[in-house]
Amino acid sequence: MIVGLVGATGLVGQTILKVLEERRFPLAGLKLWASSRSAGRRIRFKGKNYPVASVERADFSGCGIVFFAGTEGEKGASRRYAQKAIAAGAVVIDNGADFRMHPGVPLIVPEANPGDVKKHRGLIANPNCSTIQMVVALVSIHKKYKIKRIVVSTYQAVSGAGRAGVDALQKEMQIANCKIKNSVFPRKIAYNVIPQISDFSELGYSGEEWKMVRETQKILHDKNIAVNATTVRVPVMTGHSESVYFETGKNCSLKQIEALLSKAPGVVYDGKEFFTPAELKDSDMTYVSRLRPDPVKKNAFVMWVVADNLRKGAATNAVQIAELLLNRQIAKSAKKNLI
Amino acid sequence: MIVGLVGATGLVGQTILKVLEERRFPLAGLKLWASSRSAGRRIRFKGKNYPVASVERADFSGCGIVFFAGTEGEKGASRRYAQKAIAAGAVVIDNGADFRMHPGVPLIVPEANPGDVKKHRGLIANPNCSTIQMVVALVSIHKKYKIKRIVVSTYQAVSGAGRAGVDALQKEMQIANCKIKNSVFPRKIAYNVIPQISDFSELGYSGEEWKMVRETQKILHDKNIAVNATTVRVPVMTGHSESVYFETGKNCSLKQIEALLSKAPGVVYDGKEFFTPAELKDSDMTYVSRLRPDPVKKNAFVMWVVADNLRKGAATNAVQIAELLLNRQIAKSAKKNLI
Numbered sequence: 244m245i246v247g248l249v250g251a252t253g254l255v256g257q258t259i260l261k262v263l264e265e266r267r268f269p270l271a272g273l274k275l276w277a278s279s280r281s282a283g284r285r286i287r288f289k290g291k292n293y294p295v296a297s298v299e300r301a302d303f304s305g306c307g308i309v310f311f312a313g314t315e316g317e318k319g320a321s322r323r324y325a326q327k328a329i330a331a332g333a334v335v336i337d338n339g340a341d342f343r344m345h346p347g348v349p350l351i352v353p354e355a356n357p358g359d360v361k362k363h364r365g366l367i368a369n370p371n372c373s374t375i376q377m378v379v380a381l382v383s384i385h386k387k388y389k390i391k392r393i394v395v396s397t398y399q400a401v402s403g404a405g406r407a408g409v410d411a412l413q414k415e416m417q418i419a420n421c422k423i424k425n426s427v428f429p430r431k432i433a434y435n436v437i438p439q440i441s442d443f444s445e446l447g448y449s450g451e452e453w454k455m456v457r458e459t460q461k462i463l464h465d466k467n468i469a470v471n472a473t474t475v476r477v478p479v480m481t482g483h484s485e486s487v488y489f490e491t492g493k494n495c496s497l498k499q500i501e502a503l504l505s506k507a508p509g510v511v512y513d514g515k516e517f518f519t520p521a522e523l524k525d526s527d528m529t530y531v532s533r534l535r536p537d538p539v540k541k542n543a544f545v546m547w548v549v550a551d552n553l554r555k556g557a558a559t560n561a562v563q564i565a566e567l568l569l570n571r572q573i574a575k576s577a578k579k580n581l582i
Numbered sequence: 583m584i585v586g587l588v589g590a591t592g593l594v595g596q597t598i599l600k601v602l603e604e605r606r607f608p609l610a611g612l613k614l615w616a617s618s619r620s621a622g623r624r625i626r627f628k629g630k631n632y633p634v635a636s637v638e639r640a641d642f643s644g645c646g647i648v649f650f651a652g653t654e655g656e657k658g659a660s661r662r663y664a665q666k667a668i669a670a671g672a673v674v675i676d677n678g679a680d681f682r683m684h685p686g687v688p689l690i691v692p693e694a695n696p697g698d699v700k701k702h703r704g705l706i707a708n709p710n711c712s713t714i715q716m717v718v719a720l721v722s723i724h725k726k727y728k729i730k731r732i733v734v735s736t737y738q739a740v741s742g743a744g745r746a747g748v749d750a751l752q753k754e755m756q757i758a759n760c761k762i763k764n765s766v767f768p769r770k771i772a773y774n775v776i777p778q779i780s781d782f783s784e785l786g787y788s789g790e791e792w793k794m795v796r797e798t799q800k801i802l803h804d805k806n807i808a809v810n811a812t813t814v815r816v817p818v819m820t821g822h823s824e825s826v827y828f829e830t831g832k833n834c835s836l837k838q839i840e841a842l843l844s845k846a847p848g849v850v851y852d853g854k855e856f857f858t859p860a861e862l863k864d865s866d867m868t869y870v871s872r873l874r875p876d877p878v879k880k881n882a883f884v885m886w887v888v889a890d891n892l893r894k895g896a897a898t899n900a901v902q903i904a905e906l907l908l909n910r911q912i913a914k915s916a917k918k919n920l921i
Contacts, residue, residue, distance in 0.1 A: 394884075396735035396825040398775045398814065416755065434819050435860035436737045438872055438886045447874035456877060469878045473825040473886065475737065478817050480773050486735040486812040521774035533777055535786035538795060539808045545733075547777045547812065 244569075245272035245305045247333065249298050249320050250312035252281040254406050255338055258558035259310055260288050262527075266562060269569070276301050278320075298324055303331035308565050312558075313339035321366075329365035334568060336367050336561050340450075343368040343458060350461050353563040354509040355382040360567045367564055370462060371454040372556030373397050373474060373483055378462050379529040379555070380548045381489065383507040384500055385463055388542075389492035395455060396473045398484040399440060400520060401432060403476075403552050408432075412478055428476060437476040449474060482520025483552040488537075488545040497536045500544060504531055509555070518549045526551060527559040583908075584611035584644045586672065588637050588659055589651035591620040593745050594677055597897035598649055599627050601866075605901060608908070615640050617659075637663055642670035647904050651897075652678035660705075668704035673907060675706050675900050679789075682707040682797060689800050692902040693848040694721040699906045706903055709801060710793040711895030712736050712813060712822055717801050718868040718894070719887045720828065722846040723839060724802055727881075728831035734794060735812045737823040738779060739859060740771060742815075742891050747771075751817055767815060776815040788813060821859025822891040827876075827884040836875045839883060843870050848894070857888045865890060866898040 250256040275295045282297035309328040311321040321337040328335050342348045349359040350368045355378050401408035407427040415433035430437050441450030452472040460466050504512040511528045518530035529550040537543035589595040614634045621636035648667040650660040660676040667674050681687045688698040689707045694717050740747035746766040753762055754772035769776050780789030791811040799805050843851040850867045857869035868889040876882035
């Protein structure tokens with residue numbers, strides 16, 4: 244199968260290539276595209292150089308799967324070009340937010356709702372980074388004890404805003420009191436935390452916070468899960484952390500939750516030590532620690548969830564979706580013009 | 583009145599001197615002490631140099647008020663020397679944690695429970711930094727609508743661990759991948775977040791998290807307030823931030839909460855813009871923004887609370903307690919040997 248990648252020069256695009264290579268994804272060819280700004284470059288993959296063409300004149304024919312690697316900072320490519328790729332016969336796996344809540348688009352976390360890939364009509368969406376790791380940590384608990392309420396506060400790395408986010412933090416760190424023009428962040432991020440990720444909307448919640456509400460409900464097939472989110476940018480390069488408080492509808496004990504987490508797919512659980520984002524080493528796992536019962540409320544718990552936002556929060560999850568398609572032999576865009 | 587200060591060379595001690603000067607605290611004399619390591623230095627206050635003596639041989643006689651400026655990193659001074667200061671006739675205002683939960687010790691946030699100073703028996707405790715700013719933000723809401731439940735996640739600056747905390751972050755920032763020996767932090771803090779502040783204890787909550795539970799209940803005189811806390815160190819020099827979710831026992835609307843916050847003592851409330859810790863400029867106020875109602879639950883809200891941990895979280899609150907004593911003319915240790 245020929246694999247296409249739009250946004251090949253971005254942080255997520257680069258990580259998709261790394262993950263495809265690491266996981267020995269079976270591909271017969273590779274086509275790379277980026278914005279006209281980055282076109283003309285060459286990218287090395289499995290010892291071979293591949294040219295990066297401009298997405299504006301992309302020919303998607305022959306591609307079985309096309310990844311759209313848009314991050315927060317580079318939006319809209321799938322809105323403009325995904326339909327063309329689908330028409331050419333590819334299945335699009337879109338890392339961007341544009342189609343996630345579309346009723347005809349499966350939103351997949353392979354550990355949670357792999358079966359939903361079957362429903363695709365040419366495009367499958369990769370969820371938001373902060374949603375993915377929370378869902379991986381919660382899904383086994385939800386399946387057994389029904390989560391009814393979540394209060395989450397995030398500590399999100401600058402690479403969630405793409406290379407521009409990393410550049411902003413690095414520059415600000417080098418020059419004391421510098422003010423970066425046109426920074427991707429609404430305030431200084433060096434030695435600071437910023438309680439805004441994407442624009443504020445309904446009820447004063449940010450776009451990122453609403454993603455955690457709605458995407459979680461969609462992935463877990465449960466409109467009744469109440470999510471209250473506060474999403475915050477922190478001066479960490481890569482690795483999102485989350486303080487996740489949750490209440491279950493069914494009775495359960497700390498030991499029962501621990502037993503589930505210890506064998507949950509994609510989860511590394513530690514009941515003694517805790518995890519921090521700087522210690523993640525190119526891992527695709529979601530790290531859960533500091534699980535503890537609420538001091539007074541029954542069936543309420545809080546835990547600390549850390550994962551690599553570029554890998555499990557973006558690239559790895561996208562490649563896992565591609566693997567699901569391959570395994571189920573449904574990597575074929577049967578229908579067209581449906582998104 | 584002669585004022586004494588133990589821990590004069592530390593970050594909190596230095597900030598107490600700054601705040602005393604700014605607020606024109608009426609003092610007739612100043613006596614400074616520190617550990618023997620720092621003794622012998624001179625500190626400038628209102629244009630005059632004052633010697634710093636070793637606390638081991640401190641003579642507290644003549645002092646009306648003695649501040650103990652211990653931070654997390656410099657514990658135990660009040661346990662060893664407070665009784666001596668009280669016996670000499672002083673009222674001790676202790677920034678450390680040693681006596682906060684003692685039944686005979688008032689724990690004061692002047693905006694919340696100023697009347698409790700009357701109950702002192704020689705020692706008054708300053709609450710934990712993260713507790714103070716949360717209580718300042720919540721007390722007016724609690725008085726009117728009775729807060730019954732809080733879920734809080736913190737983003738705490740390194741200066742909360744004293745000068746050693748600031749030094750650790752600065753050093754780690756200068757040298758890539760350096761591992762600091764005997765750091766005050768359990769992991770690297772540069773480009774990282776650490777979900778542990780003080781030792782883990784009951785149910786897996788850290789000491790800092792239990793402080794937020796128990797001190798809040800004590801200050802607000804309500805054992806039934808349920809607090810679930812996750813306290814996290816972030817690479818910010820000064821300024822703690824908190825994501826505070828709360829539920830009230832009585833019916834109230836967003837507008838009613840906003841009205842209370844807009845006139846709450848010690849609070850700066852902004853309904854449109856948000857605050858970040860790096861923007862605090864030597865302010866004694868507690869900054870509340872991003873107040874929003876829970877998307878589904880009635881009488882539930884979440885907000886973002888920022889304050890200077892060295893000032894309102896420590897020095898300013900301590901000086902305000904001293905002002906309360908002066909105003910009520912109770913700055914006199916009537917009883918002895920009671921703590």
